[in-house]
Amino acid sequence: MHNINPSIKAGTVTLAAIVIAFLFDPLALLLYIGWTIAVTLLFGKVQIRKYLLYLLPFTLFAIGMLVSTLLFAKIPENPSVTQQFLFWDLPRETVQDALALAIRVFSYSTLSLLFVLTTDKVAFILSLIQQCRVSPKLAYGILAGYRFLPLLKDELTTIRSAHLIRGAKTNTSKFSRYKQYTIPLLASAIRKAERTAIAMESKGFTGERDRTFYRTYHTSWIDWIFAAVMLGAIVLCIIVSKSFQ
Amino acid sequence: MKQPLLEVDQLTVTFEEESCSTLTDLSFTIQQGDDILLLGPSGSGKSTLTYCLNGLYPKELDGKMSGNISFAGSNIEEFKSGKINLEVGTVFQDPETQFCMLTVEDEIAFGLENKKISPDLMESEIDRVLSLVGLQHRRKDQIHTLSGGQKQKLALAAVLALEPRLLILDEPTANLDPAASKDLVKTIRHLKEQQDITLFIIEHNIDYWLPIINRTMLLDRDGSLFFDGDLREAVNLYDEEMQQRGIWLPEAVLLAKQAQLAKPWPLTIDLLPHGLQFQTEAPEIKQTKKYIVHVENAIFRNKDKVLLDIPALDIQQGELIAITGKNGSGKTLLSRLITGLLKPTAGDIEFLGKKLRRWKTNELYQQIGYVFQNPEHQFLTDSVYGELAFGQTVSEEEIQKSLEEIQLADQADKHPFTLSQGQKRRLSVATMLVQEPQLLVLDEPTFGQDSHTTEVLMDLIWRHHQRGCTIIMITHDMDLVDRFASRVLIVDQGRVVEDNYPASIWKKTDLSDYGLSLPAKDAYYKRLQEDSLYA
């Protein structure tokens, strides 16, 4: 799984998510979720504990979707046909729609984790240059900016303490406090970015496509089989689900 | 005569927003094998010159640039985009912002790819440059796991991979502690032995580079050249001018001046004559016996790792304490615990006889000031005046007085972020002092500052100390410690390993164990002692 070409993996996952957007059959979706999880755990060599930890916030999100859709659903065409849901009797249509939606959101999460947990970040960006013709200027610029993430997180903590010392908390509104954090953080990020851009150009980086690569990424038939299997599995899930109904 | 490597002819640069030129009518040549040190007051355009020499200007410049720069006989504007950077390599001062990849080997490869080197040759090239700087063992590691000094070595290696003929080092030690700085200099000496490379070093700390440089250039405030030649000659002819402009002199020269030694002055302590005497006013020790901070069995843990372990520590009111030690030893952590900015995992810390956690946050920080390393983090308003007036019941006159103390009276309306580095630092200290705290903690207040700002700051801090403010100062500068501190704490691996008067520390402790060195005068005394041993 880790060896699948990152661009193809991203494309497959995205395409699968789009197809799922037009799928309203809860059972088929559930089957596909099971499939995606199985592929991730079996071929992705992801620890189950780690996987569950990552999945937890998404589960909460899906439950939120479920509840809110139940509460704000459109008026069903047959309100008399009801179904028991936990303790309440609700219109069957509403329950089905809500369940389908929550399950769909959940299936996006599993697809996302399939990608996130099995893909090296640098590999993804480099493969975008090599397979998707993304401009090196853009791609290396993104990597350079991404490097700031831990620096800026630390900086945010320091700014908080520094403001605490100055008694900023006592006499300002919440909004101006957000501003007091955001502006120094952005200013520092922009200056870092300018310095990094200069350092990159000082190493002879021109942003042209004409360069060599230390790490090269290729596509092979395995990648395409992966794409076909992942997408084909959706069809399979639909068929299996239909045969049960 | 051989062809010069680089020729600069009447270079003038004026930024769009400035009325005066930043670099003014600069002409000089660099020969193959020169090892140049460029000194200049802050704001004299040293970094601007860097960008001109490596071809980033005029392309990236918002402003005007006139004059000529040629490399090996051809004008640098005739080089194809990116090509001049392969001849003139640059290492910048901030080790954090010179990378665009996540691992050590990828970062080196980035330059090799720019140079369009065949991928087959990259493996061996990466090995070669990493071993030049002594980072072979970190090849596969993530860059963020490296220390500041190692990052700077990586930046050097990434530039060396381009095989430049001229190497510019733009304040490479500005963000490194003394131990890491010396290590970097050692690496560059080693490099000079391995290959023929010309160095152009911009620095404010001369002492580190004495063994390497063979030529010195001095820039004036307006960005014109006022000296080009031998450093010994510079310090003997222009010592007053250099000091007026905030340029640090070598420690040996400072000692010679202090001892009123006749010129010519030598550049290193080893060459000072015997028999010099220096006044030592040991700071008086006030025994108030009133504790301001009391630490008992405080431990700070991150996951399972003990980062700080302080069985007992008392700080008396009126002390001026210096905390010192290697980077990453726990100095800053200790200061954050004492001030309640971080909570200990276990144990208790009292401030003015009351446990920190029982204090109300805003009352506590009326009494405690803390000056962070980066002054920008502390600014809350959009003017210098606003910073001093913020949240405090201070009168108009007091604000004016404090503006004058830090020499910013004519900048009162400016946005704090637009000040120079030294001005920002002075402002951040002043914002803490206007509230007259009982305890003031300063994290490396003079680090990277020119001699002028250092004097203004220490003067300000000293005056408040005289009025009874207890001071805790984190610093690597042992001369500063020697002049001002009444007590020194050396922190190593999360423990306070030494706690004594400065004079006793200089006599008894082997400071090199902690990446530190003696104050200049004690280094001189030590040398005399060793001389007499071998005599």
Added chain:
Amino acid sequence: MKSWRMKDIVVMAALAVVFGIVYLLFLPVNVVMMGLIGPIGTDIIFGVWFLVSIVAAYIIQKPGVALVSETIAGIVEVLIGSSVGPIIILSAIVQGLGAEAAFAITRYRSYHVLVLMGAGVGAAITSFIWGYFRGGFVALDPSYVVLMLVVRIISGAVISGLIGKAISEALAKTGTLTSFPLGKTYRHRKAG
């Protein structure tokens, strides 16, 4: 793209990272809001998601910045390990197109507050259409869906348009933007 300097791009990426941190801080808010008042809770704060587009476009003032900065933000979200996976890049492109449209209409000549708000509205509309198909708004009460759209448009205009403008101008005051068009206009206005 050819006219972009390297620092334009790295600055966009850095902005994307900062706003990425802001988004992360807002995620729990989002969940709470949704729990309290349903999907419309998301729409109230949806403008936060377009901030980067408007701030970057206002600072750099070049064609394509609104679209590309939002796209970069999407890619950075994937790198950070975002919830939604690579499809967020598509969502970002859709939003970015909406914001870009507003600037394109003025032919990149005006960065008036109304244009900035228009960009927020544009992003709100395109993102809503995209969300309609992806999120299954079909299942919701149509009048509720209309209300959601209205709320999101207001959020786009206010949060991303107005607040985005305020943030950019506060930044210009710090003198950090001297090499960007917004910093230059600010300096000229101050001098003039």
